[in-house]
Ligand SMILES: CC(=O)N[C@H]1[C@@H](OP(=O)(O)OP(=O)(O)OC[C@H]2O[C@@H](n3ccc(=O)[nH]c3=O)[C@H](O)[C@@H]2O)O[C@H](CO)[C@@H](O)[C@@H]1O[C@H](C)C(=O)N[C@@H](C)C(=O)N[C@H](CCC(=O)O)C(=O)O
């Protein structure tokens with residue numbers, strides 16, 4: 001592919017014309033002859049320092065700030081926002097992509113919503129995929145699920161675009177991806193056409209990175225003001241207070257708005273009745289009421305299912321098919337997943353709640369099913385927003401009958417200090433650092449009518465301690481200690 005055509009429309013300096021591009025990279029260690037290198041200033045390093053090494057390794061063009069030093073013989077694509085320019089150029093290189101791509105942002109519910117959207121598309125007969133925390137999820141012709149992990153929710157822009165292009169080559173026509181606030185702030189999930197974008201909710205998380213709730217919301221809003229196609233659609237969970245900001249932006253942009261929820265217009269949730277294995281939803285669409293069964297428990301899962309339904313409708317699936325599809329949704333891995341029922345009859349649920357709001361939502365989801373006590377095992381991740389620790393402690397103290405504080409990916413921090421920050425707001429809680437012992441204690445205490453909730457790690461298969469990842473899977477451990 002010719003460099004000229006990839007960088008057309010961008011401001012350039014130096015270099016020779018007509019060069020052939022072989023790839024794109026943002027890490028100088030991945031540069032090969034013919035690469036376009038994106039040099040970005042990050043939190044840990046300044047990528048501009050690696051320009052000489054990238055050029056030595058064969059980079060023929062560098063996307064960087066105008067003030068960055070780029071050798072004369074190499075094309076400098078000079079842009080005040082080099083990450084955005086790089087995303088657009090790399091997208092030209094990697095195209096084509098699945099014809100219909102949609103993005104989901106929000107503090108909680110992104111992974112669930114992209115996965116449920118994938119399922120609804122598949123039921124409507126589309127070759128569908130999702131990309132997010134669970135990796136890249138697709139199904140083969142027989143419906144067998146394949147999941148390839150990528151490490152982060154959105155690893156980096158090159159991996160993201162390469163994955164999307166790979167899906168298109170496999171015949172995938174519909175792809176739903178998670179747009180995390182980090183990803184949006186770093187332009188890690190864009191450059192390609194995005195037909196619809198969804199907003200699930202806003203609550204406290206990641207303030208270590210964004211600083212303030214306003215900055216955190218601003219990062220998410222860019223999905224609606226800039227990333228989604230101007231003639232595309234936005235699906236908004238209308239019951240969240242922050243949704244008015246999203247709706248304003250969508251109207252300014254001229255995109256189609258589908259609001260969903262008890263205050264929604266496109267899909268209005270009229271009633272929600274929990275049943276033993278799920279819930280019954282009464283939903284109004286175009287003034288007509290429909291009753292649907294949802295085989296997932298909890299208000300939060302109903303919310304995510306409705307946002308997914310909105311995305312399916314926004315991308316052309318008829319409302320009747322979408323509503324029928326809700327009844328056939330499969331659970332999402334690690335989201336209120338029932339790991340085991342103990343010998344004394346207490347179900348043990350594993351949930352990925354790792355924010356105050358998520359913890360509240362997970363407990364609320366289980367409460368209607370508890371006749372005895374709700375026993376909670378949880379912790380908080382190291383090297384992450386420290387302010388959420390006491391908030392989670394307070395919620396546990398208030399909403400659980402028994403709370404056990406344990407470790408959840410301490411990373412580089414002393415685990416006891418993380419637990420202490422949680423316990424400061426949860427005076428009645430028990431402290432058991434070792435996560436297996438904590439789960440065993442909860443299972444040991446649970447009797448008939450009780451429910452155990454193991455929160456924070458969901459689908460994760462490792463405990464990150466220092467630089468090491470120790471094998472650990474909440475679902476498996478719950479089964480082992482209950483056996
Ligand atoms: C805070 C954060 O998001 N950091 C991510 C970000 O780092 P950064 O841009 O600040 O990069 P940096 O390490 O300072 O380096 C700057 C630049 O120099 C380049 N470099 C660096 C070293 C070198 O030898 N050569 C080189 O070229 C890097 O590729 C980079 O372009 O970009 C890196 C490469 O794309 C990511 O690996 C890194 O994720 C770190 C590991 C991380 O833990 N991220 C988490 C917090 C995260 O992003 N999580 C969200 C999920 C959140 C949610 O869903 O709630 C996610 O989307 O996964």
Ligand SMILES: Nc1ncnc2c1ncn2[C@@H]1O[C@H](COP(=O)(O)OP(=O)(O)OP(=O)(O)O)[C@@H](O)[C@H]1O
Pocket residue numbers: 106107108109110111112113133153178180200201300301303304334335336351352353354357358359361362458
């Ligand atoms: N709509 C929602 N409202 C409140 N809490 C929710 C909602 N959806 C999910 N949660 C909580 O958040 C947890 C994580 O859900 P999910 O993985 O879908 O979110 P996410 O936004 O992808 O998270 P991450 O930021 O880690 O990628 C769930 O296990 C649940 O406890």
Ligand SMILES: N[C@H](CCC[C@H](N)C(=O)O)C(=O)O
Pocket residue numbers: 153354380381382384408409456457460
């Ligand atoms: N996307 C979230 C996941 C948190 C999961 C939890 N187990 C933890 O390690 O804090 C984050 O990176 O902050």
Ligand SMILES: [Mg+2]
Pocket residue numbers: 110111112132133134153178
């Ligand atoms: Mg996620």
